[in-house]
Amino acid sequence: MIGTACLIALVAISVSALLNLYRLGAGPDVLDRILSLETLVINAIGLVVVIGIWFNTSLYFEVALLLVAVGFLSTVAFCKYLLRGNVIE
Known part of the structure; x- marks a missing residue:
């Protein structure tokens, strides 16, 4: 059951x-591209978390935390x- 839910997710x-x-x-704008890139990072985090749930391991959750920090x-x-x-003053 959890496998099917993970596959759908x-x-x-x-x-x-x-x-x-x-x-x-x-x-059309640079700001739209930046927001799209941030949303893409959030999607990558979601993929990593779902894969971690599917494989039943906690290693993927640490990878997700690293992605959160890099994305922010x-x-x-x-x-x-x-x-x-x-960027650096």
């Missing part, structure tokens, strides 16, 4: 990631670069 998150890739390529820092760096023109 993997398909749904994968479709969402493909739609985010479309928005990343066709975004990259979004902050992109926004800071757009506002000020540099």
